[in-house]
Amino acid sequence: MTDIFEELQWRGMVAQTTDETALREALASGPLTVYCGFDPTAPSLHFGNLVQLVLLRRLQRAGHHVLCLVGGSTGLIGDPRPSAERALKTPEQTAEWVSRIEEQVQPFLDFDGSNPARMVNNLDWTRGITALDFLRDIGKHFRVNTMIKKDAVAARLNSEHGISYTEFSYQVLQGLDYLHLFREFGCTLQTGAVDQWGNILAGADLIRSTEGAAVHVLTTPLLTDSSGRKYGKSEGNAVWLDAKMFSPWAFYQFWINVDDAEVVTLLKVLTDLDREQIAVLEQQVRDEPFRRTAQRTLAELVTTLVHGADATRSAQAAAEALFAKGDVSALDERTLQDATAELPGGVVDTGSTIVDALVQTGVADSRNAARRLIDEGGISLNNVKVTTAEATLTEADYLHGRVALIKRGRKHLVAARRS
Structure with missing residues (x-):
């Protein structure tokens, strides 16, 4: 496919856009500069972040310029959750997690080629802004009656917990990010999950208000487990990308155990398999679901993407040894420990x-x-x-x-x- 927007649609990676026709034309005539932000509210990225990294990877391969933002400042505040206030992390803890996430992102994007991705940290342009400048130059462009309509904010306002001004200001900070990247790098596209629509739109509105320019927003659908819950740390079912927090064995088994109803969607979103290859696997799900060929393919490709080929081979060997007739004595100690940790x-x-x-x-x-x-x-x-x-x-x-x-x-x- 030469039309990257068409490919993203086919792969089920487009939930909302500010103007689909304009974005399609801009991507086709590009290259565009696009960014996605990752907040260090945990020491590792997780499944939901993986979707965004794969999206950035596809856009970079299509020739667009990628900015990967790690939120050294927004991580100090925290995106409002619908349920309750976040516990604020210390600046030292946040800085440590920023470093870990920057390192974790590296394998997914090309930072050295002819079209290198760029890593940015929003603390670099917010730490020097005074409170008065922030309120006068940025806050002036936000309307409270619009801000309180955002889903998470509205939920909190209607709860017994309420919402602090700290978390209420998060969308202003994120809007400032888009404005800065627009001015500094000519960035005209921001991506994120659909539950971030309100925060992302705040940046587009700020650019329109201050610069008189129209920019783009693209969100991806939330992928959910079989119970309908999104995968994420706030839901308590996070699939972490850090091998120490969620072992390669557990990661591989997670994809092996994906339901038949979900596996084709995940193959489209997370792998580079083309239409013909996925059609074959989809047919196998219908005709021979007991073979779990689609799940094994998904597990191999995604585990290799995140943890590398060696870790994937170790996980496959462990599965063969434990559930078939492989040589269990050949398993390395870490894989054996991970694979047997939850056995009765x-x-x-x-x-x-x-x-x-x-x-x-x-x-x-x-x-x-x-x-x-x-x-x-x-x-x-x-x-x-x-x-x-x-x-x-x-x-x-x-x-x-x-x-x-x-x-x-x-x-x-x-x-x-x-x-």
């Missing part, structure tokens, strides 16, 4: 019989039941069939000295953990 099981001491281990991990209700399972050939230890009830767990059976894997049949997997 129990503490089983070295030297215990396999019969006792089955009872202690909950696989069997009694020693007699455990013996029957072994005699029937239904028990394996580290993917090796157990042939005698007299077998005992040795030190060598505990992978990396931590855990032995006991499987009943094909799917019932438990962890015998060393005390």
